[in-house]
Amino acid sequence: MNAVLRYEELAAELGVRAIAGLSLARHTTLRVGGPAEWAFFPRTMAQAARLHAELRRGELPVRIIGAGSNLLISDQGLHAAVILTAEMIAEPVVSHDRNVFALSGTKIPGLARWAAQRGLSGLEFAEGIPAQLGGAIRMNAGANQSSFSEVLDTVHVAGDEGEVRHHRCGKDDFGYRDSFVMREQLFVLGAQLALKEGDPERIKHRATEYRDRRRSSQPLSERSAGCVFANWPDQSVGALIEKLGLKGLAIGGAEVSRKHGNFIVNRGDASADDIRALIDHVRETISRATGRAPRLEVEIWEDRW
């Protein structure tokens, strides 16, 4: 059977929306990225788990995209079957012990607000992280001295046979911008978050404080993928970039943010190549100046670069 038919048939059988040649630029916060050979939009955990298992048996590599807020995707696009979790959304469910269940496509800012309105504390730190839950768990996203690992009880992942597996989180499952999901290349379908009872006014106050801090230090109205490099334990890479005089440096439509040295922004017409070239230049400059190269936090996907 030819590949086009196979992917179309699979999508129809599972009731999943599928698009051939979908431009990925609209699905990343940098707003760059060429087409995906195939793109799939599952809605439920069961559908997504089955889809994932079937796709892994196919000829195309499988990739997963959440909010695309940590991705730089080649303008040439991806020779891949891409699962987008944007439609895996539903009202979160809270149980009597304040465990909250949410699907992987749930947007973090909305989830944090939802919890705050119900007096559920624990997600204030995540205010303003423009991720979806699955991507945030994989990256162990964090801010304000906290990260997702601190609130995760159980992560639901896709099993090899298309089943939904439940992973109880333990202390070795996460590190700084690192997780068992990343190490084992798993697909997160949803999660139970262990939140605490809190005073809604205090939660709101803390979240507002974090939001104001973020607004004053990050270029939130511009297109970016957040911090490009992971900080060293003993050094902020953004501060170092500023010290090296790289703020405002541009290649094509890509520019080192004038507000935050560790952000690269798309001034509107940047190509993925522009952004990539600027990342390489900044990294080399840091390396020459300090003798060590920072680890990339942004993921670069370039199948056909």
Ligand SMILES: Cc1cc2nc3c(=O)[nH]c(=O)nc-3n(C[C@H](O)[C@H](O)[C@H](O)COP(=O)(O)OP(=O)(O)OC[C@H]3O[C@@H](n4cnc5c(N)ncnc54)[C@H](O)[C@@H]3O)c2cc1C
């Ligand atoms: C303005 C701005 C501010 C930011 N601030 C922060 C911050 O304070 N702290 C921080 O940590 N990060 C920050 N980020 C970066 C980004 O939001 C995080 O890395 C986030 O965790 C990425 O989530 P996502 O859903 O966008 O994932 P994507 O960018 O879509 O994907 C990132 C990785 O996760 C994988 N992935 C996505 N969904 C799933 C899933 N369901 N299961 C398995 N793997 C999956 C992808 O395959 C990819 O490998 C910021 C980004 C921006 C643009």
